[in-house]
Amino acid sequence: MQYIQVTFSFAGIEEYQKDLLIAELADIGFNTFEDTPDGFAGFIDQAGFDETRLTSAMLQFEGEFEYQYTVAEIAAENWNEEWEKNFEPLIIDNQCYVRATFHPSQPQYAYEIVIDPKMAFGTGHHQTTTMMMEYILAADVKDKIVLDMGCGTGILAILAAKRGAGSLVAIDNDEVCYLSALENSDLNNISNIEASCGGKEVIPDTSFDIIFANINRNILLDQISDYSKVLKAGGSIFFSGFYESPDLDMIRKECESFGIRFIDRKKNGEWVAARFKKD
Template sequence: MQYIQVTFEFKNIEEYQRDLLISDLADIGFNTFEDTENGFSAFIDQDSYKESSLKTVLLSYDEELEYSYAVNEIAGENWNEQWEKNFEPLVISDQCYVRATFHPAKPEYPYEIVIDPKMAFGTGHHQTTTMMMEYILSMDLNGKTVLDMGCGTGILAFLAAKKGASQLTAIDYDQVCYDSTVENAALNKISNIDIICGGKEVIPGLSFDVILANINRNILLDQIGRYSEVLKAGGEIVFSGFYESPDLDMIKEACLKAGMQYQDHKKINDWVAARFIKQ
């Protein structure tokens, strides 16, 4: 598979501006981001790339940022080789060890997850994924049914499985993410999982004890009503992929209307993960 790499260079950019731009790029299909000395590179599979969509996103930044960018075609194997050079293992809350296939195992940790993302989002390194995993590690998931929306590599579903979840459903609209989750489920020997490609329309008519959704504010706001329909009374839902202000209040308001009560939230830099319970 061929990929498009868009490399941005900025004269000056604040962290919040960088995060907002990355979020907007993710909305149009870019699913992997890599820091560079003067900016970052964004990756998307060639079939999903539309120059017009990229220019529309960048238009809103023209007045506030001074930047340049270059577009290159790269082969998937070249990107994966570059990714392997930069990916370091990660430890979450001294309990979960996240590594790639080329890293040594560390059985001293209670939970180990092996991830080969192949252009899919979700290695645990982003603040939102880290906070979601911290929530999962604090939850009692023994025998519970779990829905992972926007599953990326499947990392959150896999951790839920290792925490004792009885049945998992992992959904992502991106074919690359779907393929990545299928491959990574095999790597982690996760068999009690249904993996589906699509959006809220493919959520099965089941009842879930726990829902995990690390996406972005606009998609979450669009899908919260459907989440409430399939979440059991007393069930927990954890969201991430948005900022504390103004996003958290918007998420709280939408959840309250859907019968889900805010409990607490975590914050790393400006990113937030928040937990709700259905009344």
């Protein structure tokens, strides 16, 4: 599979502006981002790239900062070689050690996750994934039935499985992510994750105790009604992929219309994760 790499360089950009731009790019199909000395690079599969949509997204930031970008085709295997050069292991809450296949094991941690991203989002390094993993480490997931929407590499479902979840469904609309979730489940000797490729239409007719959804505000707002249909009374939803203002209030209001109550939130930089419960 071929990918498009769009490399941005900036002058005078603030960190929150960079985060806002990344969120806009995610809305139009970019699924992986990598910091560079002058900005960042975004990756999108070639079939989903439309430079007209990119230009339209950039217009929202006209006059706020100076930028340039270049577009190049890149093969998936080349991207993964570059990723391997820069990936560093990650430790979350001194409990979970996330590493690549080429890093040594660290058995002193309670949970070790091996990730090979294959262009899929979610190695734990992004603030949204980190906060969701912190929630999972603190939650009671033992024997629970779990749905992971927008699963990316499958890292959230894998951590929940390692913490004793009974059965898990992992869904992503990107075939690369779907295949990555399957591969990473095997790498971690996880056998109780059922992965599916698609969107809300492939959510099974199952009652879930817990739902993870680390996507973006617009998709979350569109899918909350679907989550409410399959979430058990008393069940929890953990959301991330958005900002505190105005995103959290919008998501909170939509959840309340379906009897899903806001409990608390985490914040890391400009990004927010939040916990909700169905009454």
